[in-house]
Amino acid sequence: xxxxxxxxxxxxxxxxxxxxxxxxxxxxxxxxxxxxxxxxxxxxxxxxxxxxxxxxxxxxxxxxxxxxxxxxxxxxxxxxxxxxxxxxxxxxxxxxxxxxxxxxxxxxxxxxxxxxxxxxxxxxxxxxxxxxxxxxxxxxxxxxxxxxxxxx
Numbered sequence: 001x002x003x004x005x006x007x008x009x010x011x012x013x014x015x016x017x018x019x020x021x022x023x024x025x026x027x028x029x030x031x032x033x034x035x036x037x038x039x040x041x042x043x044x045x046x047x048x049x050x051x052x053x054x055x056x057x058x059x060x061x062x063x064x065x066x067x068x069x070x071x072x073x074x075x076x077x078x079x080x081x082x083x084x085x086x087x088x089x090x091x092x093x094x095x096x097x098x099x100x101x102x103x104x105x106x107x108x109x110x111x112x113x114x115x116x117x118x119x120x121x122x123x124x125x126x127x128x129x130x131x132x133x134x135x136x137x138x139x140x141x142x143x144x145x146x147x148x149x150x151x152x
Contacts, residue, residue, distance in 0.1 A: 005135050009089065009128060010072050016124040017065035023058035023117050033117070040113035049106045057103070061096075061121055068092055068128070090136045093129040100125050 026033045026045055033041030044050065050057055071089055074081040100122035107114050 002135060002138065005131050006072055006075070009131050009135070010069060012124050012128050012131070013065045013068045013072065016121055016128070017062055017069065019117050019121050019124070020058045020062035020065055023115075024056060024062055027056045027058055033115075035116055038114075039116045039119075041115045041117065043111055043113035044107055044115035044118060047106075047111055049103070049111070064092055064096055086132070086136045086139045090129070090132040093125055093132050096125040097122070097129050 023033070023045065025031065026041070027050070033045060035041040045058075052060065068089055071081070071085040075085050076082070100118075103118060104122060107118065
């Protein structure tokens with residue numbers, strides 16, 4: 001089951017990365033975001049809340065997704081990665097979800113505009129959090145279980 005969860009996490013993180021890269025491209029090129037009749041990407045992506053110290057939030061999101069992907073891919077490369085990546089991926093997903101809640105509040109209450117790409121990223125982060133939480137729970141359960149229950 002862990003292999004399937006890991007694969008799902010990687011695929012979700014890749015989707016989140018693609019979503020973030022698109023928003024980074026829109027931000028740096030000044031291109032019009034393809035939101036269609038849903039939302040107002042321009043208001044959100046050009047607002048004062050779209051950057052932290054001059055760095056686009058979408059670029060920070062892309063970096064987060066890259067780190068999650070790298071950690072998941074490195075799990076089989078050594079004991080330290082296998083031991084700590086579960087917790088780091090869970091922690092990064094948790095921070096991402098909490099920050100997405102804040103940004104969604106800003107979109108709805110302050111900007112009164114919704115960016116569908118931001119919503120997609122928030123949904124991906126929630127699913128990443130849930131799946132990484134399941135993996136972490138399984139991992140902690142196995143490490144605390146007596147060896148006779150693990151088949152050793």
